Amino acid sequence: MEFLYWLQDSGLATWVRESDALGSTFPYTFLLALHAIGLAMLVGPNVAVDLRILGYGRSVPLASLEGFFRLMWAGFWLNALSGLVLLPTSAVTFLTDPIFYVKLGSITLAVVGLRLIHREVFVGRSGIVTTRAKTLAGASLASWSIAIVAGRLMAYNGNVRWATLGALVALLLLLLVMTAGWRMLARGPGWSVSLRRST
Amino acid sequence: MGPFVAYWLRWPSMEALMGTDWGWSLCEILHFAGLALLVGIVGMFDLRLLGMAKAVPVAPFRRFLPWAVVGFVLCVVSGLSFVTGIGANLEGVHPYSVLISNGVHPYSVLIANLWLQLKLLFIALAGLNLLAF
Structure with a gap:
């Protein structure tokens, strides 16, 4: 010290x-x-x-x-x-x-x-x-x-750090969900294909 | 009524976002991550054109430029939040209402701060340069 x-x-x-x-x-x-x-x-x-x-x-x-x-x-x-x-x-x-x-x-x-x-x-x-x-x-x-x-x-000090980390994790999760959703949309709903095939 | 309408017209209020505990610091993190991507990758491209790492073929290397664009978007979004949210940062430090009543608007940083103007000018030049490729 x-x-x-x-x-x-x-x-x-x-x-x-x-x-x-x-x-x-x-x-x-x-x-x-x-x-x-x-x-x-x-x-x-x-x-x-x-x-x-x-x-x-x-x-x-x-x-x-x-x-x-x-x-x-x-x-x-x-x-x-x-x-x-x-x-x-x-x-x-x-x-x-x-x-x-x-x-x-x-x-x-x-x-x-x-x-x-x-x-x-x-x-x-x-x-x-x-x-x-x-x-x-x-x-x-x-x-x-x-x-x-x-x-x-x-x-920054303690309070702000935890709040920022929380917001960052929330933002990353949001991005992840949006990317996953976008990919599923881009791929097209698989169930509709199987429905069409089954009829 | 007047202040309320003025507030509503500016929705989403950047002062509210940047006044939170995490707003400013989160934007700083994104700003630095964007800086690394943008300046790092564009810098590699420029240095390649200037003759460094001659083994790298120029045309395929353009494939990396979208990552620089990701960095650019990160920097613009967080940078705009700094400028438009600067009122929140002043609040508490200065008597913010006194500043406003003296006719000093937070955005006057755009008019008053020569360094910010230079920064924006050079970013614009760099952006034009990138568009030329």
Whole structure:
């Protein structure tokens, strides 16, 4: 605890948090923007690779997507560094917050998953999709979703968190029901066919 | 009667939605998920055109663009909720009614905030760019 307070009151953390360089809270805002850009560089392409493994856009050769791994690692390091500078600004709140560890844990899982996907699909094999690769891709999508949700919820306290989680689950269930309903409609009601055949 | 009609005409009231415990934070989550999809996938496309990952064939890669469109829709819906629901966010922080009676409307953020205008302008440019493909 002592250490966390020291960290939070250190010169760098105070400067990042409170400096009004360029007329506003420039350092803090700038770092947050970098963090969002890194998110897009890492998560976006990773989602595309996962989707390709799960079967979308089959006409794109999977092996060719390896070229985007450089972009993903650049995004990862950008976010690791900007996160490392942002962390001390509220060290006490973040490092005592369970949801911060949920965020870090899911990011760790996702990044380890990305390395495993790289080894499974790209190294030495020309992009053959195995069942293991599909499992990894699904796990990767789930971990990134959890990471984004947890990261956003860090800005709020208990009550709002549970309400938001509830609303998110409700929204996802609604989408699921709507998709299922749409598919059934698109397929056409099977019972009418069997009725017609039976008469 | 007047305020009631005004309220009813604006149904569904974004102030009510964004005033709930979960409205604002839920939209933030959707905004970030949309950001990753939109900027990530369009960025891959642009970088491919600029010469990164040359092994990726350009034409089939367009198959991924619908996912970027999903991201775009997520961002627009949640972003509009931020702007139209900003009154709810001001409520409690500021004396909201005082702001209104001084003639400061919540949507004046659209007129007053240069950064929001720049953001919308560049999003529009990026959108035109995407449509050109």
